[in-house]
Structure formats: C-alpha cells, structure tokens
Amino acid sequence: MxxxxxxxxxxxxxxxxxxxxxxxxxxxxxxxxxxxxxxxxxxxxxxxxxxxxxxxxxxxxxxxxxxxxxxxxxxxxxxxxxxxxxxxxxxxxxxxxxxxxxxxxxxxxxxxxxxxxxxxxxxxxxxxxxxxxxxxxxxxxxxxTGHPMVHQMAAMVAKGMLGEIRIVDMQYTHGFNAGDDEGAGEAVKWRTNPETAGPTFVLGDIGTHLYYLSEVVLPELKIEKLLCDRKAFIPTRAPLEDHATVLMHYNNGARGRLWVSSVNAGNMGSQRYRFVGAKASVEWSDSRPDQLIYEVQGEPGQVLHHGMPYLEGESLAADRMGALHTEGLGDSWSNIYxxxxxxxxxxxxxxxxxxxxxxxxGIKAGTEGVRWLENCVRSADAGAAWVEFE
Known part of the structure; x- marks a missing residue:
C-alpha cells in the first residue's frame, strides 16, 4: 500500500x-x-x-x-x-x-x-x-492505468485465473461533443483540426487509453489485423472522427471490439472493459473503480473490492486509501507520476x-499507441477494410 x-x-x-x-x-x-x-x-x-x-x-x-x-x-x-x-x-x-x-x-x-x-x-x-x-x-x-483494480485484472490473467483469453471488449464514450462546434472552446477546436490534433480525434484522444490499458492487462496478446470504421457525425469535423469502432484479431485467436465516441448523447463519460477467458471473465469500469466483477463459468458471480487482503499483491501495492475508502482518478494519476x-x-x-x-x-507505450492509431487510420481510409497490423 x-x-x-x-x-x-x-x-x-x-x-x-x-x-x-x-x-x-x-x-x-x-x-x-x-x-x-x-x-x-x-x-x-x-x-x-x-x-x-x-x-x-x-x-x-x-x-x-x-x-x-x-x-x-x-x-x-x-x-x-x-x-x-x-x-x-x-x-x-x-x-x-x-x-x-x-x-x-x-x-x-x-x-x-x-x-x-x-x-x-x-x-x-x-x-x-x-x-x-x-x-x-x-x-x-x-x-x-494507476487504478489498483487494473493491476488486479493483470495479475489474474497472468496467474491463469481466466484461462486463455478469447474476447476483449472495451468502450470509452461520452456525449460532450454531441452538438456542433459553433461557439466551441479552444480545447474542442484544436482536437478536431487535423493540423493540430493529428490524423484522429476520438481514437487518439480517448481510444489510446483503452488500447494501453488492454496492453497492461494482456501483455502477451498482440494484434495481427484490425478493421476500423470511423465517422464524423458533425460534418465539420471530417476528416477526423467523433465516433469509431475497431475490431481486432489477436495472435492467440482472440477477438476484440473497441468503441469510442464523443457523440454518445446523454452519457457523462465512462470506460468499460471486459476480458473473457475460457474459464472466467473480469469486468471493470472507471465509473466504479473500486470494484471488479469476477465471473467463473458455473459459479455465482463475485464483486471484488479494492484494498481487501484477498486481492493479488500487484493490486494491493497500488492501493492508497484502503478498502473502507473510495479511490478515484486523482489516486490513479498519482500512481502514474x-x-x-x-x-x-x-x-x-x-x-x-x-x-x-x-x-x-514510457516511450514504448507511447509508441505502441501511435502504431495502433496509424493502423486504425489506414483501415478506415481504405473503407473500413481489414488490414494486417504493421
């Protein structure tokens, strides 16, 4: 702790x-x-x-x-x-x-x-x-990725508690860009301009968080090919996207789905991760960061709580508040720093x-995030085609 x-x-x-x-x-x-x-x-x-x-x-x-x-x-x-x-x-x-x-x-x-x-x-x-x-x-x-329960998931995968990973399902969406950009602040304007944001909007802004967290939890899984379908529901944002779906095939045969959107009207901003193995699944959301859903096939589901002694050492080492008290984004950022x-x-x-x-x-994590974005853009620009991951 x-x-x-x-x-x-x-x-x-x-x-x-x-x-x-x-x-x-x-x-x-x-x-x-x-x-x-x-x-x-x-x-x-x-x-x-x-x-x-x-x-x-x-x-x-x-x-x-x-x-x-x-x-x-x-x-x-x-x-x-x-x-x-x-x-x-x-x-x-x-x-x-x-x-x-x-x-x-x-x-x-x-x-x-x-x-x-x-x-x-x-x-x-x-x-x-x-x-x-x-x-x-x-x-x-x-x-x-400083949240303790993220590292609990990683430890459970490493110990084989889920079995071989089959399904990776991730979502990070919000509705704060559901309207047009008339009167938008500078923080929105630069994010939707290719000259200042780069080749993506929501994929780079929030999608890379999903991708890196999956790398932390599933370090042995590598993408072999992907398909990216992206769209600007607000036309002035094109060619950048405010909504995207990415399908991924991994080196062990697993399948992945990732959804990012800033036009999910009414949504206040949430991340959800579900990692499914041959024996069990885990699910975590930053809207309830203290809890991890653990479901073993054929057994009652469990809700694991941060800071408890039954957790893995990797999770407890990242804990700050103890089980009685809520941990949040500030605690996660503190761990990263x-x-x-x-x-x-x-x-x-x-x-x-x-x-x-x-x-x-570090720099490797940052590089792999950019590599994922390059492949997403290449797929989307080819008409949402499957591409080999380069």
Whole structure:
C-alpha cells in the first residue's frame, strides 16, 4: 500500500509546459505529481499569453523569474541554473508534443508527455533513440492505468485465473461533443483540426487509453489485423472522427471490439472493459473503480473490492486509501507520476536492474499507441477494410 513515504532520493525539480489556468489537464498533472513528495514544481511556461502564465504560475508558488513565456525560454533559463529542472511535463496540444519533447531531451531534461505521444511511429522511434542516447526517461500520462483494480485484472490473467483469453471488449464514450462546434472552446477546436490534433480525434484522444490499458492487462496478446470504421457525425469535423469502432484479431485467436465516441448523447463519460477467458471473465469500469466483477463459468458471480487482503499483491501495492475508502482518478494519476518518478530516479542513479522490471508508461507505450492509431487510420481510409497490423 502506498502511504506517502518517499521512495526516491530527493524530490525531482519539475516544470510544466502548458497546463495553465484555462487548460483542461493541468490540474490532473499537478494532482498526480505533487502527492507523494516526489516532485517540486519550480518552473513553467504555463500559457501562450506570457502575462497570464506568469500570474498563474506565481499563484501556484512558482517564482516569477521561473515563469517563462515559451518553452524555449524555459529551457535556456533552467540550463543557466545549478538548480534547474530535472523533468518537464508537456501538457499542450498534440501538434507541439514532438518539437517540445525533442528540445527538452536535447537539453538533458527528462520528459513526461500527454498522449497521443506524436503523430507518427517514425517520430516516436526518433525520440526513443534520442532518449536512449541521452540516458533520459520519457513518460506518457496514460492516467487511468494507476487504478489498483487494473493491476488486479493483470495479475489474474497472468496467474491463469481466466484461462486463455478469447474476447476483449472495451468502450470509452461520452456525449460532450454531441452538438456542433459553433461557439466551441479552444480545447474542442484544436482536437478536431487535423493540423493540430493529428490524423484522429476520438481514437487518439480517448481510444489510446483503452488500447494501453488492454496492453497492461494482456501483455502477451498482440494484434495481427484490425478493421476500423470511423465517422464524423458533425460534418465539420471530417476528416477526423467523433465516433469509431475497431475490431481486432489477436495472435492467440482472440477477438476484440473497441468503441469510442464523443457523440454518445446523454452519457457523462465512462470506460468499460471486459476480458473473457475460457474459464472466467473480469469486468471493470472507471465509473466504479473500486470494484471488479469476477465471473467463473458455473459459479455465482463475485464483486471484488479494492484494498481487501484477498486481492493479488500487484493490486494491493497500488492501493492508497484502503478498502473502507473510495479511490478515484486523482489516486490513479498519482500512481502514474510516482512510477515515472521512480524510473527517472533510477536512470539518474544508474540503477539499470530496477528499470528492467519496473512498470511505468514510457516511450514504448507511447509508441505502441501511435502504431495502433496509424493502423486504425489506414483501415478506415481504405473503407473500413481489414488490414494486417504493421
């Protein structure tokens, strides 16, 4: 159980690019990073408007001279200090991820980046090589995979409690884009513009969360081919999609279905995962993150609760609140940031043995998410055709 004890040698000096007062995700990053004493927010380029960014940063307790107008100024300013940042989070629109991440790595700074990581696998591979050359960590904020019950599912699959996996069924939908984009805020506008969002909207924005979580739970399953059918129900969003269905065939013969949509009118936002094996099934939703449905064929169904001693050690190790109290998204983000901090600390101190077994969403996870998106787009653009997974 995580109890706030420091697990790294000193707090990481942390900065942010983006995540300012008007951003949607900045507070999630700060909630995650500042929980366990593993990060100290010391610098940032929080906003495109320098004055507003400085005002916001100082309100967070960042010194005014370390609230920068641009990420380039942040890199230059921190490089000139003996106590410059160790790591920077990139919480900006998709089209900026690659250039900012590359510049930070070239300056010797670890990076934590939003997803989808970049536009292409080629960019991911270039950044992975650069990070390896520099001896730096690139973390990716797949913020839902810190939930303890996600790791309970993974442990149950690994122990063979479900039997051979046959069916993978996943959904992440909401209705917040069910209307047209007239009067929409900047957060919607950039997400529906190919120049700023990349080749997808909901597939990249929320579908990659589903895909990565399935990789955590089912690491041995690999996609052999897929079919992606996507549509823009709001025509102005085309060629990007606000709704998509993906069918997948896996290397063991399993079949998968994934549904993402931002036009599921009336839905407030929910994820659902069901993994079906030859002997049993598990089902989990982020709307009830404390519970896991476990159903063995021929036996009464069970509802497993987080923090209980009957759970697997991997789940209990990720628990924060204990069985009596509710755990939520903030706790999951805290786990993700903690695990990335431990990876950075290990890299800084040359602890290669730790990194070989340590779990965290890194550059490989980000790359595989982009690879999945490329295959989805290739299938959809071919008229929702089956394609070999490349």
């Amino acid at each position: 995580i109890n706030g004890e420091r697990t790294i040698q000193r707090p990481l000096r942390w900065g942010m690019v983006g995540g300012g007062r008007t951003g949607q995700v900045g507070y999630k990053h700060r909630t995650g990073a500042l929980r366990d004493g593993t990060y100290q927010l010391v610098a940032g380029a929080f906003d495109l408007k320098a004055g507003r960014g400085r005002d916001f940063g100082t309100s967070l307790g960042v010194a005014g001279d370390r609230c920068y107008a641009t990420y380039q100024e942040l890199i230059a300013g921190e490089a000139a200090r003996e106590d410059g940042v160790d790591v920077v989070s990139v919480a900006t629109p998709n089209f900026t991820h690659y250039e900012i991440t590359k510049a930070l790595l070239e300056a010797g700074i670890h990076v934590i980046c939003e997803k989808p990581l970049f536009f292409t696998v080629k960019e991911c591979e270039e950044i992975a090589a650069l990070a390896e050359e520099k001896g730096l960590i690139v973390g990716v904020t797949y913020g839902f 903690l695990w990335i901090a431990q990876a950075i600390d290990a890299r800084m101190h040359g602890n290669a043995a730790f990194l070989k077994t340590h779990h965290y969403p």
